[in-house]
Amino acid sequence: MAVKQIQVTFDCAEPERVARFWCEVLGYVVPPPPDGFATWGDFDRSLPPDRQGAAFACVDPTGVGPRLFFQRVPEGKVVKNRVHLDVRVGTGLVGEERVAAFEAECARLVALGAVRVRLLRADAYNESCLVMQDVEGNEFCLD
Structure with a gap:
């Protein structure tokens, strides 16, 4: 069986605002507009x-x-997400080195509007x- 591509869809109030936030978080880009525009x-x-x-995307x-x-x-939004993204900034790191990587990325993302x-x-x-x-x-x- 062939591997299928996936798309992650977010329900939101302001699609372009949320998309542009995630572009900054992940290094994604806005794709080119449709032909003729x-x-x-x-x-x-x-x-x-x-x-x-009503919609926006990033790739x-x-x-x-x-x-x-x-x-x-x-x-x-009224309840906790059942599915969420893990942004893998601590891969291969443990202990305080891992936490330090999180703190650095957290500071960058808070400046973009994250909370x-x-x-x-660790346990x-x-x-x-x-x-x-x-x-x-x-x-x-x-993560």
């Missing part, structure tokens, strides 16, 4: 008023990571991770 703004203005600003420029798609939904939630210290079963929220409150971890 010079910019995404031009494309967006071609849509019916109720569809303008891994290397083509390795999944496409991220952001879609506007009417309801706000630090809590540091989960007998798991290595440390740092729980955060994106610009709309979606949980993710620095």
Whole structure:
């Protein structure tokens, strides 16, 4: 069976704002607009008023990571995410060196609008991770 590509979809209030945040977090880029449009703004203005600003996407420029798609939904976030992204900044690191890598990345992401939630210290079963929220409150971890 062939490997399938995946796309990670985020429900949100402001798709472009959230997409641009994740571009900065992951080093992703906004893909080119559809044929016939010079910019995404031009494309967006071609849509019916109720569809303008309803979606945005970003992609891994290397083509390795999944496409991220952001879609506007009417309801706000009310409970913890059942699925979240782990941003792997501590791979291969342990102890205080791992935590220091988290703290450095956390500071960068807070400057972009993320919120630090809590540091989960290593125990007998798991290595440390740092729980955060994106610009709309979606949980993710620095792992």
